[in-house]
């Protein structure tokens with residue numbers, strides 16, 4: 302099939318490359334000339350394990366191209382994937398400007414029937430609106446189906462080729478069947494439903510996963526007070542198939558470009574129909590507060606943090622990505638600076654991204670964990686990069702002014718750390 306992917310961000314680039322790998326003829330479109338030039342030159346704008354090789358292989362085979370010319374790409378395509386961004390507006394609602402702009406441009410390029418598949422995360426009712434907009438601009442036939450994307454940053458390639466399920470929302474059976482057929486090589490678990498339900502499945506899934514995280518984080522906070530171990534609690538809970546063991550890792554909460562944005566958007570979607578989503582509001586509040594548990598622990602230990610040197614290990618919102626959007630590290634570093642501390646920060650790959658938006662005269666940018674720990678009164682581990690847990694404790698202790706480690710992701714064994722002479726504190730586990 303000839304496919305045009307409109308929007309070459311995370312979702313667009315990964316799914317476009319995936320369809321090329323499946324043998325389709327794919328052109329990825331983006332307005333950002335610099336990004337398209339980079340991709341056409343064989344480079345990729347994001348850090349994603351395995352993606353570079355996949356892009357190179359398919360580009361070389363002539364199955365994957367990049368362009369800024371939306372019209373030409375859509376004209377030659379039988380199917381169009383909409384994967385443009387839907388960022389948050391100040392009130393939390395999803396901003397659909399880019400999506401509507403893309404549909405207007407598609408309208409001018411409609412020369413025959415097109416199967417349009419929306420992979421962008423959009424509020425319930427958006428695909429119906431897009432359909433009405435496109436119908437008002439063209440007489441050519443088309444279908445718009447909703448195919449929400451569930452891939453995770455850092456494991457996007459694996460998630461795309463081995464999805465738990467594909468959801469297809471279509472209001473016309475043939476269109477649903479065509480979209481399902483396109484995805485069938487990836488999995489047999491294809492759930493076909495109506496468009497509005499598909500749109501809702503995406504938000505409800507992210508909101509539910511965010512709820513699991515805030516739930517276990519509150520359990521962790523209680524564990525700390527009653528002397529239980531949240532790791533043990535989560536493991537014991539997870540053995541119940543009805544609960545499941547995933548997304549029960551306690552820590553400093555979720556960040557990234559999806560959970561924070563989509564939870565806010567769903568609260569707004571509910572609010573727009575006069576429904577107060579109380580549970581999800583609490584999930585968001587708990588998450589916002591949880592990241593400061595690291596700072597509270599430091600203050601309990603030292604009282605005043607002014608003039609203290611704090612090493613920050615990890616700036617990305619999770620490992621295997623250089624993405625720092627809504628990363629807990631952003632707020633934690635800002636709070637440390639507000640309290641007068643000096644910060645020594647490191648991250649295997651996210652440092653340049655973090656530094657470009659959050660530079661400060663009291664932050665020293667360091668090449669690795671030991672360099673960051675030099676002369677520090679405490680280390681705060683904020684992202685669970687494997688290299689942090691593998692650090693040589695003897696050298697770490699020597700490097701630090703005070704052997705204090707606050708582990709925001711429960712990466713170390715308390716006994717081992719204490720045995721090595723550290724004052725150690727983690728989330729929801731006995732000190």
Ligand code: UGA
Nearest residue numbers: 450451452453454514548549550554555556557559618619
């Ligand atoms: C998330 C969903 O997992 C994807 O299914 C979805 O497609 C994507 O959002 C999206 O809407 O585009 P992502 O944000 O890439 O994917 O990353 P996750 O691996 O889900 O992690 C999100 C955050 O939750 C991270 O900050 C992570 O540290 C945190 N987390 C995750 C926990 O604190 N505890 C856990 O047990 C799991």
